[in-house]
Amino acid sequence: MKTKLLYFIITTITSFNLYSQNNRPQEPKEPFEYISENVVFKNNLDSISLAGTITYPKMGSDFPAVILISGSGPQDRNSELLNHKPFLVLADYLTKRGIAVLRVDDRGTGESEGNYNETGLNGFVNDTESAFEFLKTRKEINHSKIGLIGHSLGGIIAPIIASEDTDVSFIVILAGSGIRGDKLMLLQKEIIERKMGVPEIGITQGQNNMKAAYDIILKSNENQTELQVELKNYFTKVFGAMLPESQIQTISEQMSIPWLTDFIKFDPQTALSKTKCPVLALNGANDLQVPSKENLETIEKILKENGNEDVETKQLENLNHLFQESKTGLPNEYATIEQTFSPKALEIIAEWIKQRTE
Structure with a gap:
């Protein structure tokens, strides 16, 4: 169950390690008209x-x-x-x-x-x-x-x-x-996880966990370093038994970058x-x-x-x-x-x- 609760901790910062086709028939080629x-x-x-x-x-x-x-x-x-x-x-x-x-x-x-x-x-x-x-x-x-x-x-x-x-x-x-950005990210997370077949209990817990993280961002000032520390403390409390410290550090760094925090706060x-x-x-x-x-x-x-x-x-x-x-x-x-x-x-x-x- 623990691993299922970790799906899409962050859904706007994604790395697609997928097989990617090379056939792109719409791509225009020179010489252009x-x-x-x-x-x-x-x-x-x-x-x-x-x-x-x-x-x-x-x-x-x-x-x-x-x-x-x-x-x-x-x-x-x-x-x-x-x-x-x-x-x-x-x-x-x-x-x-x-x-x-x-x-x-x-x-x-x-x-x-x-x-x-x-x-x-x-x-x-x-x-x-x-x-x-x-x-x-x-x-x-x-x-x-x-x-x-x-x-x-x-x-x-x-x-x-x-x-x-x-x-x-x-x-x-x-x-x-x-x-607003935080509401969009929660909605996105819920819809994608449900489409992937994540159990409802996992979806609910994930919503609660991430909403609390977004609330920290919504209340934060402009100090990126302080926000990163606050997020790391929170994620350590929530996921410390399931994630290595290095991964918690990475998540905290990603969620405190300026454009993302601006997006989360912006209506x-x-x-x-x-x-x-x-x-x-x-x-x-x-x-x-x-x-x-x-x-x-x-x-x-x-x-x-x-x-x-x-x-x-x-x-x-x-x-x-x-x-x-x-x-x-x-x-x-x-x-x-x-x-x-x-x-x-x-x-x-x-x-x-x-x-x-x-």
Whole structure:
């Protein structure tokens, strides 16, 4: 029983040691039908350089544009995971339909400077705002038609920026949360464990154990070292008979990194309530990491209650957290699915953007 209680102590920091297929039929190959240019720009607030790729059609000008914002964990400009490159596939699809795309290496990843795990949510917001200002310098871009597409954690960052900057033309939230981080992580843990067949007594005990840990984070100040010590003491008390000290230390370190503690404390409704630009929110019905029903309903409710009249939400059948067509939605499927990004989802995103920028 003890080992069963340890499933998914932390579900947002996951290492997938899985067999990963190499066949990715959607991945575009050079030569491309459009301009693909590697770029570097400055985040002056944090004094770092960020690197990425901008793509735009060969013919014409004054293009609408989007910035792609990745989910949690340091990712390169293609948001590469398990041989999938979803941001490359998404950028290729949109650019072929007349929409310029900027995708960026997360700080500390690829060719971008900085340290991801020493950064809070505000740092990621600053990075995306810097990308936004960079696009305004590009002569190919219609500066009044620049939007944001955020996946998962990026779906939280996009409304933060849109709520503060009226120059943001629109946002697309892909598997973004509408509920506070601690509540999302508990819901995610419960749903995944139940799908895996963990006994109900184990699920209940796991909820109680992790809720107490999140409560420590919710009450904490900004001192990362003190929080890490407090979490280690707590996990030693709860799991000391089942886990080696080194593992408890690792868990405590992971749960006290700035962006994760910010996420646990952050309620997306604070930004959504102030977001007035057009919003498209998509979730897969098989998304076990950001369950669609609870989050889409909350996102739509908050936006509309606060006067946003251009809101569209869609639950897409059979799609998982990565927007792949899936059977179970469990993370252990991600690597084995050949599809990188559902064609249906790609079409919905492109058509919605074109309707609001043409």
